Amino acid sequence: MKRDPQAYRIGLQGVVWREALRFIHQRERFVAALVRPLIWLLVFAAGFRSVLGISIIEPYETYITYETYIVPGLVAMIQLFNGMQSSLTLVYDAEMGGMRVLLTSPLPRWYLLLCKLLGGVVVSIFQVLAFLLIAELVIVDLPPWGVVALLPVLVISGLMLGALGMLLSSTIRQLENFAGIMNFVIFPMFFLSSALYPLWRMRESSELIYRICALNPFTHAVESLRFAVYLQANLQSLAIVAGCAVVFFALAVWGYDPKQSLMRRRALS
Amino acid sequence: MSVESGIVVSGVSFAYGRRTVLSELSLALRGGRLTALLGPNGAGKTTLIALLCGLVGAERGTITVLGQDMGRNPRAGLARMGIVFQQQTLDLDLSVLQNMRYFAALRGLAGRAADARIDTCLARMGLAGRAGEKARLLNGGHRRRLEIARALVHEPAVLILDEPTVGLDVPSRDALVRHVHALCAEDGITVLWATHLVDEVWDDDDLVVLHEGRVRAAGAVREVLAQTATAIVLDAFAALTGDADDAGPERGAAT
Numbered sequence: 001m002k003r004d005p006q007a008y009r010i011g012l013q014g015v016v017w018r019e020a021l022r023f024i025h026q027r028e029r030f031v032a033a034l035v036r037p038l039i040w041l042l043v044f045a046a047g048f049r050s051v052l053g054i055s056i057i058e059p060y061e062t063y064i065t066y067e068t069y070i071v072p073g074l075v076a077m078i079q080l081f082n083g084m085q086s087s088l089t090l091v092y093d094a095e096m097g098g099m100r101v102l103l104t105s106p107l108p109r110w111y112l113l114l115c116k117l118l119g120g121v122v123v124s125i126f127q128v129l130a131f132l133l134i135a136e137l138v139i140v141d142l143p144p145w146g147v148v149a150l151l152p153v154l155v156i157s158g159l160m161l162g163a164l165g166m167l168l169s170s171t172i173r174q175l176e177n178f179a180g181i182m183n184f185v186i187f188p189m190f191f192l193s194s195a196l197y198p199l200w201r202m203r204e205s206s207e208l209i210y211r212i213c214a215l216n217p218f219t220h221a222v223e224s225l226r227f228a229v230y231l232q233a234n235l236q237s238l239a240i241v242a243g244c245a246v247v248f249f250a251l252a253v254w255g256y257d258p259k260q261s262l263m264r265r266r267a268l269s
Numbered sequence: 270m271s272v273e274s275g276i277v278v279s280g281v282s283f284a285y286g287r288r289t290v291l292s293e294l295s296l297a298l299r300g301g302r303l304t305a306l307l308g309p310n311g312a313g314k315t316t317l318i319a320l321l322c323g324l325v326g327a328e329r330g331t332i333t334v335l336g337q338d339m340g341r342n343p344r345a346g347l348a349r350m351g352i353v354f355q356q357q358t359l360d361l362d363l364s365v366l367q368n369m370r371y372f373a374a375l376r377g378l379a380g381r382a383a384d385a386r387i388d389t390c391l392a393r394m395g396l397a398g399r400a401g402e403k404a405r406l407l408n409g410g411h412r413r414r415l416e417i418a419r420a421l422v423h424e425p426a427v428l429i430l431d432e433p434t435v436g437l438d439v440p441s442r443d444a445l446v447r448h449v450h451a452l453c454a455e456d457g458i459t460v461l462w463a464t465h466l467v468d469e470v471w472d473d474d475d476l477v478v479l480h481e482g483r484v485r486a487a488g489a490v491r492e493v494l495a496q497t498a499t500a501i502v503l504d505a506f507a508a509l510t511g512d513a514d515d516a517g518p519e520r521g522a523a524t
Binding site: 004006007008010011013014015017018021022025026096097098100101102103104105106107108112 | 322323324344345347348350352354356357358360362363367370371372373374375376377378379
């Protein structure tokens with residue numbers, strides 16, 4: 001199998017296919033993935049539209065509605081939740097034994113984890129497309145080619161957020177401990193970013209919070225997506241997102257190394 | 270039937286924190302034979318299996334599967350190994366066929382060749398005609414059969430089973446034991462069967478008795494019985510470990 005590219009392709013297809021099948025079987029997950037951002041878009045944004053004025057900032061060329069502003073942030077939120085959901089699935093798999101089936105495949109471990117990551121990215125892109133379709137029909141008006149331009153950026157941001165989830169899953173031993181992820185990862189990442197408010201607004205309130213937001217890789221995922229929708233590239237943000245994806249994934253592979261103590265506890269539990 | 274075609278463990282130690290689980294463990298399993306790895310709960314059976322299939326790395330010593338050093342080149346060993354874990358590892362939301370195809374893909378098999386192998390393996394384990402059923406709908410015995418069928422899909426030379434009969438009723442357990450013995454006899458597969466149930470060990474099997482992380486006896490069942498001057502495996506185990514309490518091996522009918 002070492003020199004057989006066919007085996008690598010088949011392995012990738014198998015893992016992605018399984019992720020897609022699991023997603024199809026878990027309809028509640030799909031509904032939840034859509035309802036969450038739609039509530040933010042239709043309810044939260046409606047309430048805050050008059051409170052939070054948006055000045056003209058890049059990449060926008062004119063004044064925009066608040067709903068339009070938060071769409072990229074909600075797209076990134078879908079990927080953030082999907083990444084954490086994948087992490088939850090990994091912890092579940094580790095507890096229920098499914099992970100052992102994956103990790104005892106003769107394909108290299110890093111490649112198997114990459115397949116798993118790509119499977120999660122594919123699922124997240126379907127969720128995003130469904131959300132954008134509803135958003136476009138109901139409330140916002142996005143550039144016609146924006147969604148197409150968004151796709152490659154969705155892959156990069158999805159890889160970063162999925163890799164973060166994978167890294168976290170390598171440190172969590174029990175499913176019960178996963179609730180901490182919500183409090184200590186998802187909420188801080190989402191709220192300390194440019195998803196809901198522009199960074200200049202944060203700076204008006206607190207220089208410290210602004211700096212934290214500027215360092216948050218989720219901010220850069222949001223900004224990469226925001227620029228892509230308007231057929232522009234925010235190269236700095238893209239580079240940060242891609243760099244974080246590589247670092248998070250490398251750490252996740254390290255976390256799943258059989259020689260690491262975390263992996264030991266999991267394998268024997 | 271040589272040791273080279275089986276599994277060789279040399280001086281392997283493993284600790285979980287300060288607790289030593291395996292200590293300077295060495296054993297050699299003959300190829301084409303069924304070796305029962307008998308030991309009470311906590312003896313180190315599952316740890317040994319995790320080491321054999323590369324889920325954890327040994328602190329000291331070497332493990333060779335079919336001549337492949339699992340420390341240096343685990344993938345070559347894994348490619349020829351089928352594993353059934355103690356814990357059930359099926360995806361219950363997927364069908365029997367989907368579970369098989371997923372596993373086959375992880376072994377680089379797809380398309381008609383994979384489906385042909387899947388049909389053969391399912392038929393072999395008495396699951397022909399159930400490919401479309403959700404794994405969740407199978408009873409415990411059939412889920413175990415499915416896991417074994419899955420482990421055979423890539424035609425492994427070594428099959429490792431970690432207490433595969435846990436939770437099964439007596440008829441399902443007996444059927445499974447017969448199936449695996451038949452696989453070994455007919456296909457020449459090297460089988461390592463970890464168990465704490467003495468009546469799963471047949472007279473012509475090989476036997477390794479593991480206790481407190483050390484091998485207490487190894488060889489053909491008759492050799493172990495002769496070595497301990499006992500007539501049955503249960504007595505041999507008691508003689509080797511001084512342990513016949515609740516944590517020790519049981520007769521299957523009593524479980």
